[in-house]
Amino acid sequence: MTTFFTYFGGKQDERIPMEVERLTIDPAVQDLPAECCKKRLKLKQVTFTESSEAEGGGLKTIGRNAFRSCPALETITLPSTVQVIQGYAFGFCSALMEVHFPEGLKRIERRAFFTCSALQAVTIPSSLEMIESYTFHSCSALREVDMSNALLTRIGTYAFHSCSSLESIKVPKTVEIIDEYAFLRCRSLANVHLCEGLKVLGPGAFSGCRSLSSIKIPSTVKVIRVHTFFECKSLKEIEIQEGTVELGEHAFEKCTSLKAMALTKSIQSIGFCAFNRCESLISIELPAPPTAATATTLADDELWIQEGAFHECHSLANICLPRPPKNYNEQDQQSSSSSSKIHYTCFDECHLLQEEYGVENTVLGLSSRFNAYPVHKLCYYASSTTPEALKQQMKAMDWNQENRQIEQQAYQQDLTDPFGMTPFHILFSAAKCRKDLLQILLEECLVNMLDWKDKSGNLATDFLGCIWTESWRSMFQMVLQKWMVDSISSWGLERWRHDMTARVNAIYEVDDRAEREEMILNTRAVLEGYANLEKTSLLELALWKFEMSLASNKNNDDSSLNGSAAGVDREVARTTCGASFVLPNIVTFWKS
Template identity: 40%
Template sequence: MRSYRYFGNKGETIPDDVEDLIVVHPHVQEIPKRACYMFEGLTSVTFSGSALRTIGERVFFNCFSLLEIEIPSSVTSIGDHAFWGCRSMTKVRFIQEGGSSLKTIGIEAFCYCSSLTEVNIPSSVETIQSGAFKYCKCLARVFFQEGLKTIESGVFIDCIELEKVDLPKTLEILGNGAFKKCSSLQVVNMEEGGNLRVIGRNAFENCVKLQTINMPSTVERLESQTFKECDSLLVVKFQNGLKYVGNYAFYWCKNLRSVALPESVEVISSWAFGLCPKLLSVELGDGPRDLGIHDGAFSGCASLINICLPSEPRIGQTNPDDVGPGVVVVNSFNGCMTLRKQYGNTPIPLALMRRFDNFPIHKKCYHASVTTTDELSREIESSMPSFLQDENTIPDHLVDPFGMTPFHILMSAANCRLDLLQLLLDAYPPNILGWKDMNGKTAIEYYWQQSYRLTENSQRILQAALHRWLVGSISSWKGLEAWKSDMTNRVNAIVSEDEVEQRQSLLQDSLMALSHYEHLEATSLLELSLWKMEMRSADDTSTDDDTAARIIVDKKADREAYRIGNGAPVVIPNVIEFSSRTDLALSSG
């Protein structure tokens, strides 16, 4: 193997015919720009000693054969395009023993290093400049340390193997397009208590596998198109502190189901949530304030059903760039078919201001982020005198004009508070869980759609709710013909649906209905067996007149008496619990 030394401080140069190996002399402090520009045969570079401070611009530009590099801890900066196009390089190691001095990774420094698989950024690095790791298509792992302050624009664009990112608390700026088109990115962790204020334009655009976002309270602005076309995004939660949601921030997030925006939000810009066809629930923080909702902010959200506007916004007809605070543009809800179906010609913003005027329990569940258990308990207690015990009658205070119960409101939201859910479960009979809204969905069906994010405690409470629902539904089951009709309609709906994702959603609903009917059938058969056993017991006690005993028990009142007294209310829930451990399989979503 041929070896060449480079004595840059004393005027020596690297021979033009270098083939494979360069050893940098210990006294070299800077490798000037273009020193090894397009050395296509270069496979290895060794830095000896610790004098090196700077790797200049385009030093190893398009060194196609370079396999790996170790950056000495003495280096303070890596110049722009320093390793651009080193497409065979699989490993970059920043030596950190004794503490790294590296402060800056330059513009497109490792751009098009398409074989690079892993990078561990030293804690000394404060700034990663624009496009530093752009188009590193094999980069699967990036480790950041506390100390990093700025990730500039496009740093990780099109890193299609990157799956998880843990951003350090010290990060202050996440630049435009920082993770754009990272098509495998599923998890982004942003810890509370950090310094991040702004998430730049297109920062996560086209991250098609990103499922959840939990923003820290320090984030004040989401710039335009931040999460545009994030196909897998289902739930978005923000902490109090967010003020601005930019244009097209969540545009065409076609699987987004629920969003929780805090009361600190001042502006929801044009088309911020436009064309989110499955968006069901948007929680806007409690209390009157000057909230501006701009042109088309929720346009095309055909499924939106769970939303309420703060009181007394001003309704605007147009949306100029200088639209004032507190103006809700009248066309901000165009194409919201579920809302339009309910409100007809009434301007939707006006109607949504009064959405829960006569439904205080619904309102407390809608503002779950700020509702205390004491507040909800008081509302429930005050409603109890008017509650009708007839399970076939729907109390007025429990179902709003959309057919939604407080369970629907709470269980379709991004903030489904389990302590509030438990209060509702304790207060109301289980058959309420089976009531359907104007979309024909039960509250549990909404929650089921988000079951992928259930904690163990959430699974336990939801499972208990399902048990109560199934047990409560036994008395209201209308029999085999109703089952046939329901399942036939569901199958026909699946067959006639052209959109693949909607067909999958219908299939999931149908499978859950089948599970429901299977449990219903099992518990009904169990109940019948227990009742028959009780009948035999009654028959055995008769002495002379067996026929008389049968006549007596055929009376409806006596059958009910035997049914209640035979222990079924105790046995059935336990049987369901036992069988559901395998059948419901909640933990697998």
């Protein structure tokens, strides 16, 4: 039985023994033959002897299937002379945990490390120009891929398919193409960094990446292709830069955590079922229609929304179409300088939209979504609205504090749209965080507007907590401060304000959304209790003063009585006048 063997090369019949456990490759060997060590079940160690520069030799190529299905092989350190690793060279090496690639490696061919299920980390050398198709397919233990020094131009088809332990990837700025399904079903992949210069993002490139929470698409990517982010169930933030023109078929289908998205003016097409079954999607900010000064050609203003684009987006309510499609009436056909090609089925099964407008009239209704609500419209186009424009519009409404209090019902009608949404609902469901616009709303609107619910029973803050990045956290804190702390600044006790401040700070620090919402409800209940105590105290004081007045009048009418109004006890007056019975019913009446 041969357990140690040194390979010097030679004829085809001079094979490496099947029983070998430790193998040394002589530096004179330049091309390791195909299948030379295939299925050596006991092979644990391979040593590649380096050659000196004077010798001029060294291993250049590791042949196809050279070490395929060697289940005991754990570590490989390749010599500096290796330039090519051919297909399946280490395929199905189920115990292979470490591979050290040399600088100078030019090519790793298809399936070279296919199903190396124990491989944990790889560093891509700068000399490698491409990771070819299926190279690391099903390397289920692969956690780290270091590309920091790589000069790759392409990541091939299915290159990291089913690398289920891979958590993050930073694509080098030299990469121009990520081929189809390159990271398919990388279910732990939570962080992806794509650089400007990337030109092609292939179909299904990140399909099934269920842990991916955010993505920024470079402006150099013109088309987001079919199934690119299909079933990315944790995806909450998508930032698309100006330059992308098309969202392909099923591109974001079943992104069930996606709440809001803003599309740039360069977008010309939203493909078939692009957002199909995005069940949590609340808001899509479509580009604002161009003015006469900015619309230069027909193509500048075209937006093609294909059939089923938002199919089964049950939560979708915050969306406004640029204008009615030309085919809705002849007058628009003659007067409009451009048209939007919007398929009549693009909002099928969008329950909130269809309940409001009807199945047949949803598209037409959304084209006039904010016609009577200019403040809502400015908050909807959050990406492009200026603070000056919002402030000017708010002041144009001429709602001073006195009018707001006296004509509360009319005020509420003006600032709730057909879906019951206030400007706060619209702004908080936007894809872009705009603290400057929020500041204006907080200054110009009554704080009790934050207590209003839309037709689905949502407070505006229910939308604000959907995305929990630092900028949104800061915006959230602004609202809580105004809503729950500043609201009692003109009444109540100092200890009440301290209590509310502590509660607000605690809410701000909680990351779990359900826990935050529960804490908000509890804090609002405490604030409401303080408010009722304040109202009760004022009523009791009024009733006490009324008793004092009665006592004083009685003393004045009956000179034989020497009583004094100052002697009327407040608690006695509260009891004798029926405050213990009257006040709870008054408070209940106010609350209703």
